[in-house]
Amino acid sequence: MGIPSHTLKYRSDNKMYTILTPQSTLVRPVAHDYYEIDNYPLGTNAVVAVISYTGYDMEDAMILNKASVERGFKHGSIYKTEIIDLREIGGIRGGSQEVVYTFGRKEDNQQLDGFVDFDGLPFIGTKVEYEDPICSYFDLTTGETHVKKYKSMEVAFIYDVKLLGNDSGKSVLQSVAITYWIHRPPIIGDKFANRHGQKGVCSVLWPQENMPFTEGGMTPDIIFNPHGFPSRMTIGQMIESMAGKTASMYGTVHDATPFVFSEENVASDYFGKLLENVGFNYYGTERMYSGVDGRQLEADIFIGVIYYIRLRHMVGDKYQVRSTGPIDNLTHQPVKGRKRCGGIRFGEMERDSLLAHGTSFLLQDRLFNNSDKTMAYICQKCCSLISPYCSAINDSYDSEPKKSWKCRLCESSEHIRQIAIPYVLQYLVAELAAVNIKVKFEVKS
Numbered sequence: 001m002g003i004p005s006h007t008l009k010y011r012s013d014n015k016m017y018t019i020l021t022p023q024s025t026l027v028r029p030v031a032h033d034y035y036e037i038d039n040y041p042l043g044t045n046a047v048v049a050v051i052s053y054t055g056y057d058m059e060d061a062m063i064l065n066k067a068s069v070e071r072g073f074k075h076g077s078i079y080k081t082e083i084i085d086l087r088e089i090g091g092i093r094g095g096s097q098e099v100v101y102t103f104g105r106k107e108d109n110q111q112l113d114g115f116v117d118f119d120g121l122p123f124i125g126t127k128v129e130y131e132d133p134i135c136s137y138f139d140l141t142t143g144e145t146h147v148k149k150y151k152s153m154e155v156a157f158i159y160d161v162k163l164l165g166n167d168s169g170k171s172v173l174q175s176v177a178i179t180y181w182i183h184r185p186p187i188i189g190d191k192f193a194n195r196h197g198q199k200g201v202c203s204v205l206w207p208q209e210n211m212p213f214t215e216g217g218m219t220p221d222i223i224f225n226p227h228g229f230p231s232r233m234t235i236g237q238m239i240e241s242m243a244g245k246t247a248s249m250y251g252t253v254h255d256a257t258p259f260v261f262s263e264e265n266v267a268s269d270y271f272g273k274l275l276e277n278v279g280f281n282y283y284g285t286e287r288m289y290s291g292v293d294g295r296q297l298e299a300d301i302f303i304g305v306i307y308y309i310r311l312r313h314m315v316g317d318k319y320q321v322r323s324t325g326p327i328d329n330l331t332h333q334p335v336k337g338r339k340r341c342g343g344i345r346f347g348e349m350e351r352d353s354l355l356a357h358g359t360s361f362l363l364q365d366r367l368f369n370n371s372d373k374t375m376a377y378i379c380q381k382c383c384s385l386i387s388p389y390c391s392a393i394n395d396s397y398d399s400e401p402k403k404s405w406k407c408r409l410c411e412s413s414e415h416i417r418q419i420a421i422p423y424v425l426q427y428l429v430a431e432l433a434a435v436n437i438k439v440k441f442e443v444k445s
């Protein structure tokens with residue numbers, strides 16, 4: 001996320017990710033200025049402490065300072081544009097001059113008050129939530145009013161409404177572009193990275209009062225786990241940390257052009273000496289104190305300033321939960337896909353791992369109860385499944401199986417029993433019947 005454009009007001013991109021508090025970098029190569037990247041900044045300078053603090057920073061997770069976030073650190077927003085085309089809704093194709101709908105509203109429609117103006121278009125700046133009206137239009141033949149609703153679960157604000165016409169400017173208004181502004185403050189699960197490819201996910205917003213602090217009383221914005229260094233060897237990040245720290249003290253920026261330092265003239269020595277000049281430790285470390293009990297930490301902590309970037313992968317767009325919900329028509333198993341409120345595949349390997357853990361009830365819950373559990377009838381005499389009676393919702397056993405169910409083979413309903421089966425079993429039996437194979441079930445009651 002960054003500053004992708006300075007003309008957002010005049011654009012109607014499908015989706016645009018921006019940040020709210022951009023800053024210039026303290027350490028940069030010459031090309032940065034040559035291309036005037038400062039006009040399109042990507043991130044913010046963060047005070048980063050390299051310390052394994054609570055365990056919340058394990059495995060590429062990172063701790064964000066809650067107070068920093070509340071001050072605006074890493075806040076972002078999304079500009080989303082939706083085009084509403086009445087010709088498309090009316091099913092008109094090509095260059096036909098036909099008009100079926102026209103934007104507008106009835107005065108007495110109180111449902112629209114505060115959302116949609118008399119021209120049928122939304123007020124700019126309106127806060128919209130799920131199912132709130134965003135525009136309304138008349139059917140010219142029936143006089144009926146239709147209301148278009150906001151279909152996202154996320155709160156948004158109407159940022160702009162553009163009337164779309166043709167070049168002559170004389171066409172009838174048939175389509176509008178509505179741009180939404182959506183605020184995305186950092187939350188647990190959002191992704192961040194610095195310019196060395198060290199990416200991580202926010203695992204907790206730690207209260208500032210419990211963050212470790214330096215002699216000067218400074219708390220870091222980000223806590224970075226030291227285990228991120230050895231295998232990745234991002235030496236540049238350590239140098240940036242030291243350089244960024246001196247840059248913020250001197251009020252200058254440092255050149256990050258590669259190969260300007262050498263074995264004789266080492267970068268860490270150069271910045272180490274600069275640090276010493278402003279009263280810091282040569283190695284970029286500082287004495288720190290536990291934010292929880294105030295005791296001095298035994299090790300000196302490497303702390304400095306690193307440019308951090310917010311990435312567009314956010315939990316808000318990715319999380320998925322389901323107990324029961326939409327099912328597939330054929331198999332009666334959960335559909336897939338986040339958009340459709342579907343399930344996540346629980347395959348054979350997943351099944352095996354639950355088996356290995358001995359959690360059979362959870363297994364039954366996932367693979368049966370919350371999947372395609374069906375109450376079916378069976379004839380105990382001829383051992384066959386009775387024609388498909390199914391209901392995913394009714395999962396209770398009838399104390400007395402319905403007498404109306406009758407085995408056509410035995411011409412009786414005496415031996416009918418109700419059983420719970422996965423719906424696909426019924427499907428399988430039906431498919432096998434199609435190739436002349438009978439399946440028998442021995443049910444003991």
Ligand SMILES: [Zn+2]
Binds near residue numbers: 379
């Ligand atoms: Zn029978």
